[in-house]
Amino acid sequence: MRKFTDEHEWLDCAGDVATVGITTHAAEQLGDLVFIELPKVGAKLTKGAAAAVVESVKAASDVYAPVSGEVTEVNAAAVADPSSVGADPQGAGWLYRIRLDDPASLDGLMDEAAYAAFAK
Amino acid sequence: MSQDAARTPLYALHQRHGARMVPFAGYAMPVQYSAGLLKEHLHTREAAGLFDVSHMGQIRLTPRSGDVADAARALETLLPIDVLGLKPGRQRYGLLLDETGGIRDDLMVAHCGDGFLLVVNAANKAADADILRAYLSDICAVTVLARALVALQGPGAEAVLARLAPEVAGMRFMDVRTLDLAGASAIVTRSGYTGEDGFEISVPEDRAETLAEALLADPAVLPIGLGARDSLRLEAGLCLHGNDIDPGTDPVEAGLSWAIPSVRRRGGARAGGFPGAARILDALEAGPSRKRVGLRPEGPAPVRAGAPLFADASGEAVGRVTSGGFGPSLQAPVAMGYLPAALAAPGTRVFAEVRGQRLPVAVSALPFVPAVFKRA
Numbered sequence: 001m002r003k004f005t006d007e008h009e010w011l012d013c014a015g016d017v018a019t020v021g022i023t024t025h026a027a028e029q030l031g032d033l034v035f036i037e038l039p040k041v042g043a044k045l046t047k048g049a050a051a052a053v054v055e056s057v058k059a060a061s062d063v064y065a066p067v068s069g070e071v072t073e074v075n076a077a078a079v080a081d082p083s084s085v086g087a088d089p090q091g092a093g094w095l096y097r098i099r100l101d102d103p104a105s106l107d108g109l110m111d112e113a114a115y116a117a118f119a120k
Numbered sequence: 121m122s123q124d125a126a127r128t129p130l131y132a133l134h135q136r137h138g139a140r141m142v143p144f145a146g147y148a149m150p151v152q153y154s155a156g157l158l159k160e161h162l163h164t165r166e167a168a169g170l171f172d173v174s175h176m177g178q179i180r181l182t183p184r185s186g187d188v189a190d191a192a193r194a195l196e197t198l199l200p201i202d203v204l205g206l207k208p209g210r211q212r213y214g215l216l217l218d219e220t221g222g223i224r225d226d227l228m229v230a231h232c233g234d235g236f237l238l239v240v241n242a243a244n245k246a247a248d249a250d251i252l253r254a255y256l257s258d259i260c261a262v263t264v265l266a267r268a269l270v271a272l273q274g275p276g277a278e279a280v281l282a283r284l285a286p287e288v289a290g291m292r293f294m295d296v297r298t299l300d301l302a303g304a305s306a307i308v309t310r311s312g313y314t315g316e317d318g319f320e321i322s323v324p325e326d327r328a329e330t331l332a333e334a335l336l337a338d339p340a341v342l343p344i345g346l347g348a349r350d351s352l353r354l355e356a357g358l359c360l361h362g363n364d365i366d367p368g369t370d371p372v373e374a375g376l377s378w379a380i381p382s383v384r385r386r387g388g389a390r391a392g393g394f395p396g397a398a399r400i401l402d403a404l405e406a407g408p409s410r411k412r413v414g415l416r417p418e419g420p421a422p423v424r425a426g427a428p429l430f431a432d433a434s435g436e437a438v439g440r441v442t443s444g445g446f447g448p449s450l451q452a453p454v455a456m457g458y459l460p461a462a463l464a465a466p467g468t469r470v471f472a473e474v475r476g477q478r479l480p481v482a483v484s485a486l487p488f489v490p491a492v493f494k495r496a
Contacts, residue, residue: 032158034446057157057446
């Protein structure tokens, strides 16, 4: 089931691995993306710390780790073509996959309906 | 958006065209429209873009004697440029310096026949008007005009504007004309801040929306926000006051010596006589110890304003980035900053610190994108 954070990220969880990306709302706010920096595979992320950077023409924005865990995979296609994240942020524009330190850490996150109300 | 942000006469138009508004210099201004910054930037270089720059200051100087030469002489006590040599119907770039030669503001000076029109930066307009009054009130009436200002920029600008006023096709770069445009008495200059051919158009506030909609009705024209205005001027190597130039920089190190003609330099007929003259005239002869330079990051990561610059992968900072981002026309990151003169030659490799890493950047000639002006 897809979960959402108040930092405008989404997570899809399969077993103890979650795919992480930015929401459509976040992508619209950021505008055309021109550069993306992702964590390295194997990096240990701490919830709330800067995990990735997405940059528009105008500004650089940190993407914070929504949970703690270890990065298992990154979306090289998104780095090669940052515009692909803006084109499909909640699909082909995913950013990285992370093995959760604690699967229960997803429990407090929003479902789609709650996020839609939050992002209004 | 803060509630006390001022609105330009085109506020309602911005909303109708899907603008995202941001606070800038005390005004609510469009940072981008529905097309988005990248498309707006590229469209301006390929066709034509319309910018609301009504937040900028328009200051009229009218000589009390009726003799414009009196106003020109007075203005030369403040600006290190040749105002007396400026002909009616022509405009020139100028610098307002402080007593140490630092740059209080940069501005345009247009000779309107019976006086001068100065266009100054939004954030400085109140301070500029105070200085102008303090120095010039005996000689000139100094009036901050309540007029709108729009810029029409790009290779399609002439054809678009000529549909409303065919005579604009006869204007050259930096010409000034008073014209009837869509029922408004407009002061039109052939100039801009994008590196493209184009016009800046001053009209009474109550005529601005009609004129802007008439220009936007042309399929060649898109509305362009401040975001693309900034990326366009950066690619064109143009300074943004408050970033690339400020009271802590002087015209010589900023690479703006070209704006100070020989008549105002040592040995010239009207040498000196402006604030900071002793220091600036020395600096013109000695050369600068640091220089404003173009910077091209070697990798894909943008390097932004405030990033420290280093001569090598270790050691202390030797300079600083003053503007930086992504250049949509170059499809690559671009920046400007200051470096010691010894490191300022194009091709020199230096390093910019981004998120704790020192990234290689190459000093590059400015502008990044060649200017396309109608000079003949």
